[in-house]
Amino acid sequence: MLKITTSTIVNVTPDRPMYIGGHAMRTGKHQGVHDEIEITILGMEVDDQKFLFVEGDVSNFDANFVHAFKFHVVEYMGIPYDHIILSAGHSHSAPLLATRNENMPHDDAWRKEVLEKIIAGAKETFAKEFKEVARVKYTTGVSNGYYGNRNSKDKYGDTNIYVFEFKDAKDETIAAIVNMSCHSTVLSPEDYYISGDLLAAVRRKLTPILGVTPLVCNGNAGDMSNRLYRQNNDYNELMRVSEGIAQEVAKFDTTFDIELAKPQTRSFMYKVEYDPDIEVLKARLADSEKKLEVTEAYDERKWLISEINGFKRKIKQGHVKLELETTVIRMKDLEIVVLPCELVSAFGKQIKKSSQAKVCFTWGYANGQNGYVVEASEFGGGHDGISTQMPKGKAEEYVSLIIQNLFDN
Helix, strand or coil: CEEECCCEEEECCCCCCCEECCCCCCCCECCEECCCCEEEEEEEEECCEEEEEEEECCCCCCHHHHHHHHHHHHHHHCCCHHHEEEEECCECCCECCCCCCCCCCCCHHHHHHHHHHHHHHHHHHHHCCCEECCEEEEEEEECCCCCEECCCCCCCCCCEEEEEEEECCCCCEEEEEEEECCCECCCCCCCCEECCHHHHHHHHHHHHHHCCCCEEEECCCCCEECCCCCCCCCHHHHHHHHHHHHHHHHCCCEEEEECCCCCEEEEEEEEEEECCCHHHHHHHHHHHHHHHHHCCCHHHHHHHHHHHHHHHHHHHHCCEEEEEEEEEEEECCEEEEECCCEECHHHHHHHHHHCCCCEEEEECCECCCCCEECCHHHHHCCHHHHHCCCCCCHHHHHHHHHHHCCCCC
């Protein structure tokens, strides 16, 4: 039997100025609010096994934050550790939850407040009535003209969107989950008003269409954005893009029912540890700094500044130690691959094609964040290949391990 709650929305918008994450060229605190920073929470029961799904309008939830939340839920709510997903929409216009640059520290009091509010929201969700689901309507389609591979329009991308509507006996929608793969980065780094950006805006535009507030989660968005498709980068453009995507979703006509039952989970830890070649990093830093001196185009300057900041951070960090805690959840017709990273679209599609379930999607930026997971061919110059902390070739190894852990029929 399948049961689900209505969505719980928790407002975590700060009441004081804070530093905004996501763009190296933006160094000041926020000056106002475009839209509220919210957390969407759903509770689910599949054959009496409980699951908790949480999505936040922030850039990332770091591993320490995730563990503090999940351990509390396990201890005080009795939900299994592997049945909890805490994920971020990856907005680059939201306040920082963790410090990456010592000159831009996070607000620790707000971090604690967010944790407390999410815990309270989880308890509120499980205090609700779990409504029996008569059927799960699955709808899918492709978005056209609003986003794609951010390195080139000609490069491989994943613009598939997946919609799950949980219906009661009267065929009314109780709850919904939407998965899409795109950086939530329409707004300019020169905009100092906070926002959940693209995924939050799509959630709000889909609410009247679906009749409920959906949980909108990000997928394999490592090389996906609307960078090459946007007409501007202000709030009006965000409204245009999100409305356009929502209207596309409303017209999707590939739909069928799926059954969620007999849940199974598999988790594994993939570890990477090495000492990077500092001299190579210094040489690439110098090359990027020279390019910045002669580059005038706004988007190119923005990317170069991000790359320069990334090289400096890698040089300062030195030794690299990554732990990617990955979970595969199978519920008969549905398989969810939960990823603590920014997986590129080619890998995401490979994983989904390898699944033996009727429907499979990747849920990225979830249960931690370990940066980009990028194919070896992109190490020659793409932004994702420059920013990743994984050595060349390790991403392929990691993805192979994920595929090995997918469930058989």
